[in-house]
Amino acid sequence: MCMKNLQNNAITVLNNNWKDKFSIPCAKLYPFQWFWDSGLIAIGFAHFDMPKAEKEIETLLDAQWSNGFIPHIIFHTETDTYFPGPDFHRSDLHPESSKKYKSTGMTQPPVTGFVLEDLYRISKDRDATLKFIESVIDKVYKNHEYFYNQRDPQDEGLVYIYHNWESGTDNSPIWDDIWDTMNPPEYTFERRDTTHVDAAQRPSKREYDHYLHIIEIAKQNNYNDQKIAELSPFLVQDPLFNAVLLKSNQSLIDLYRIIGNKNNNDKIHQLQKWQDKGTKSFNNKLYDEELGVYVHYDLRNEKLLKHISSSSFAPLFANLPSETRAEKMVDIMMEKFGNPDQYLCASFDPTSDRFNPKKYWRGPVWVNLNWMLYYGLKQYGFYDIAKRMKQDTIEIIENNGFYEYFDSRKEEHKNGNAGYGGHNFSWSAALFIDLLNE
Numbered sequence: 546m547c548m549k550n551l552q553n554n555a556i557t558v559l560n561n562n563w564k565d566k567f568s569i570p571c572a573k574l575y576p577f578q579w580f581w582d583s584g585l586i587a588i589g590f591a592h593f594d595m596p597k598a599e600k601e602i603e604t605l606l607d608a609q610w611s612n613g614f615i616p617h618i619i620f621h622t623e624t625d626t627y628f629p630g631p632d633f634h635r636s637d638l639h640p641e642s643s644k645k646y647k648s649t650g651m652t653q654p655p656v657t658g659f660v661l662e663d664l665y666r667i668s669k670d671r672d673a674t675l676k677f678i679e680s681v682i683d684k685v686y687k688n689h690e691y692f693y694n695q696r697d698p699q700d701e702g703l704v705y706i707y708h709n710w711e712s713g714t715d716n717s718p719i720w721d722d723i724w725d726t727m728n729p730p731e732y733t734f735e736r737r738d739t740t741h742v743d744a745a746q747r748p749s750k751r752e753y754d755h756y757l758h759i760i761e762i763a764k765q766n767n768y769n770d771q772k773i774a775e776l777s778p779f780l781v782q783d784p785l786f787n788a789v790l791l792k793s794n795q796s797l798i799d800l801y802r803i804i805g806n807k808n809n810n811d812k813i814h815q816l817q818k819w820q821d822k823g824t825k826s827f828n829n830k831l832y833d834e835e836l837g838v839y840v841h842y843d844l845r846n847e848k849l850l851k852h853i854s855s856s857s858f859a860p861l862f863a864n865l866p867s868e869t870r871a872e873k874m875v876d877i878m879m880e881k882f883g884n885p886d887q888y889l890c891a892s893f894d895p896t897s898d899r900f901n902p903k904k905y906w907r908g909p910v911w912v913n914l915n916w917m918l919y920y921g922l923k924q925y926g927f928y929d930i931a932k933r934m935k936q937d938t939i940e941i942i943e944n945n946g947f948y949e950y951f952d953s954r955k956e957e958h959k960n961g962n963a964g965y966g967g968h969n970f971s972w973s974a975a976l977f978i979d980l981l982n983e
């Protein structure tokens with residue numbers, strides 16, 4: 546199919562997933578608004594419908610709690626096709642949660658800061674877009690303030706996540722190391738995800754017991770951050786999550802400067818402090834010399850989780866590694882993930898025995914990570930590899946359609962059924978549009 550038609554299809558996907566004031570990631574499997582999906586979707590809309598891009602962000606920020614927290618799912622509608630839904634999550638337990646929207650009590654990678662900068666980059670009417678940014682930017686600042694005040698118990702400039710669903714890479718094999726330290730009860734519940742997609746692509750029942758158990762502990766403590774830091778069996782400093790936060794910090798600094806109002810100087814100063822401290826700790830703590838890449842740190846059990854995943858390369862996007870480290874990382878990416886029979890970039894180390902190219906976050910290629918890695922590689926001047934990252938991303942969509950994730954093995958793409966998970970998936974469409982037009 547020619548690129549123009551494919552781009553029109555992407556626009557149709559986004560328009561069909563638009564629900565008056567926000568977007569769903571895809572029909573059936575994910576019927577609400579998700580935090581980082583929402584941000585990435587706005588980047589797609591910005592190319593052809595800026596009012597929708599702005600509304601998407603406004604709705605997301607409207608669900609912000611009074612302590613600055615932004616939830617990972619905002620349950621705009623009642624539906625029993627999703628588990629666990631609002632009655633399980635019970636965001637009302639937290640005294641500062643939104644009175645207007647039911648949500649989860651966990652968050653997701655804080656993309657909003659850099660998304661605002663992307664809207665500005667893409668906009669054809671920058672003055673108008675800057676006005677919009679001015680109207681929402683303090684809410685995003687407040688979200689960062691929440692992270693640094695509530696999620697950084699050792700005052701390192703690095704924030705923790707307390708649930709695998711906060712990472713965005715929900716079913717990564719990295720979490721197996723944490724599950725080994727836990728022994729949750731056997732819960733009785735009815736899953737809905739496996740009625741929408743093949744169970745072989747989704748987590749097991751036992752894995753779900755772990756997910757629910759962590760939420761039960763958080764709920765018993767009314768989602769109090771200090772209590773969670775004390776008691777959650779899952780407490781991890783994630784390189785993707787922290788890279789996204791630092792990238793967004795930088796965007797907020799740049800945008801406040803462009804806005805140029807003296808009243809914002811204190812905020813710029815504070816952001817810069819978080820940025821300096823965070824960058825230093827990130828490079829000292831999350832880099833593994835032996836592997837030559839960034840890895841996750843298990844704050845509960847005080848050790849590095851030594852696995853290479855696509856998250857290991859996300860620091861390139863936030864401009865965190867030195868040139869020397871970046872070179873080493875990219876060598877490793879190409880050596881382990883860049884084989885000519887593989888599409889870039891598998892979500893987990895293809896040379897590991899935990900690699901599974903069909904299963905949700907355990908190996909398939911995800912468009913959102915590829916998009917970040919593309920910009921990261923370009924920023925460091927790895928133009929050829931960036932070009933391949935972009936071409937591979939376009940090709941997997943051309944071969945299969947706008948799926949949630951894709952098999953990393955090229956030979957699986959011959960019959961056009963190497964796309965897995967949800968179909969007509971919003972961020973795959975949105976970031977495809979951005980890649981075609983950047």
Ligand code: GLC
Nearest residue numbers: 570575579581582713714715
């Ligand atoms: C899956 C992904 C998560 C995403 C959500 C909605 O749970 O792991 O990152 O936000 O789907 O698309």
